[in-house]
Amino acid sequence: MIDSRRMTEHFLKLVRIDSLSKKERAVALELQKELEALGARVEFDQAGEAVGGEIGNLIARLPGTDPSRPPMLLSAHMDTVVPGEGIRPVVEGDRIRSDGTTILGGDDKSGIAIIMEVLRTLKDQKIPHGEIEVVFTICEEFGLVGAKNLDISKLKSKQGLVLDCDNVGFLFTRSPSSDRLEFKVHGLEAHAGVCPEQGISAIQIASEAISRMKLGRIDFETTANIGIIQGGSATNIVPNYVYVKAESRSHSEEKLAAQTAHMRECFQKAAEKYSVEVKGKKITGRVEEKIWRDYDRMHVADSSPIVRSVLEAAKKLSFRVETKATGGGCDANVFNQKGITVANLGTGMHNIHTVKEWLSIAEATQAAEIVLETVRQFS
Ligand SMILES: [Zn+2]
Numbered sequence: 378m379i380d381s382r383r384m385t386e387h388f389l390k391l392v393r394i395d396s397l398s399k400k401e402r403a404v405a406l407e408l409q410k411e412l413e414a415l416g417a418r419v420e421f422d423q424a425g426e427a428v429g430g431e432i433g434n435l436i437a438r439l440p441g442t443d444p445s446r447p448p449m450l451l452s453a454h455m456d457t458v459v460p461g462e463g464i465r466p467v468v469e470g471d472r473i474r475s476d477g478t479t480i481l482g483g484d485d486k487s488g489i490a491i492i493m494e495v496l497r498t499l500k501d502q503k504i505p506h507g508e509i510e511v512v513f514t515i516c517e518e519f520g521l522v523g524a525k526n527l528d529i530s531k532l533k534s535k536q537g538l539v540l541d542c543d544n545v546g547f548l549f550t551r552s553p554s555s556d557r558l559e560f561k562v563h564g565l566e567a568h569a570g571v572c573p574e575q576g577i578s579a580i581q582i583a584s585e586a587i588s589r590m591k592l593g594r595i596d597f598e599t600t601a602n603i604g605i606i607q608g609g610s611a612t613n614i615v616p617n618y619v620y621v622k623a624e625s626r627s628h629s630e631e632k633l634a635a636q637t638a639h640m641r642e643c644f645q646k647a648a649e650k651y652s653v654e655v656k657g658k659k660i661t662g663r664v665e666e667k668i669w670r671d672y673d674r675m676h677v678a679d680s681s682p683i684v685r686s687v688l689e690a691a692k693k694l695s696f697r698v699e700t701k702a703t704g705g706g707c708d709a710n711v712f713n714q715k716g717i718t719v720a721n722l723g724t725g726m727h728n729i730h731t732v733k734e735w736l737s738i739a740e741a742t743q744a745a746e747i748v749l750e751t752v753r754q755f756s
């Protein structure tokens with residue numbers, strides 16, 4: 378049913394339009410034009426202003442041809458990671474890759490191409506469907522802030538799909554909650570050669586804290602990572618400041634709370650150990666911390682209408698689809714948090730966020746067939 382060649386051509390066109398996070402305007406306007414040509418009403422929300430980007434989330438409504446069916450949401454994100462400018466896609470048999478100097482942008486333009494091909498097929502083949510709400514978000518790769526700033530009151534759908542993960546055949550229905558942690562370590566500046574005993578090294582405090590910290594894979598459902606560390610200005614200065622940014626994730630709220638508390642404690646304890654006396658006054662290392670919830674976990678029941686529809690669609694097409702848990706977070710977490718039940722279906726993109734990224738045309742076509750059949754099944 379799906380026109381694989383047309384979808385591939387469209388995908389190649391989309392990846393040639395640069396769209397780093399906050400710079401999605403060109404691709405958004407192209408998609409607006411294409412959606413309007415299909416008979417959809419298109420608008421942009423205020424998320425672009427909220428995040429300092431070029432344009433907001435694209436919200437399109439394709440009227441249903443069968444009013445007895447409930448509306449359904451289909452979503453993918455328009456932005457890509459770096460290096461993502463001047464992408465020159467190369468087609469080799471079933472594989473589309475970049476020329477090796479950039480990412481491909483299959484994350485997530487494969488999701489967009491699949492959704493657009495499904496809409497085209499519905500129209501061309503006059504397949505009955507309910508109203509379809511399409512949301513192409515901005516800034517997914519920039520902390521999901523497009524989806525976070527999405528005005529959900531504009532949507533009627535209660536169920537839907539995000540197309541933003543790798544293997545076709547995977548339907549991600551569970552993903553973790555995530556905390557972000559920011560630590561500002563304050564030491565005391567001193568000349569490193571003349572009077573180091575009058576200084577407190579913020580680098581030493583941070584190193585000690587991090588070396589005592591449980592990081593990486595904590596258990597089967599919990600992870601933690603220090604992602605950024607910055608500090609110091611010269612070798613002859615005892616550094617008085619280090620900035621550290623970290624994250625923790627878990628499918629279990631209790632384990633997440635414990636991991637986040639553990640990371641905070643490592644910093645506080647390390648800071649307390651370092652002190653100097655200057656002019657009769659005791660000065661101790663100090664850590665300022667900022668901790669916030671990045672996103673809440675996603676837990677979509679296998680019995681929800683959207684999951685049932687996808688599984689039935691796959692069965693009808695004789696494709697294997699299984700529900701899965703992932704350690705990653707995506708727009709689907711935010712949709713679920715906002716009250717729309719959304720699962721995340723694989724598109725056939727591989728090695729994402731690297732210059733070795735590639736897309737399987739066969740897998741993307743299969744994903745499109747599944748989405749098309751899901752729209753037909755959904756009731
Ligand atoms: Zn993505």
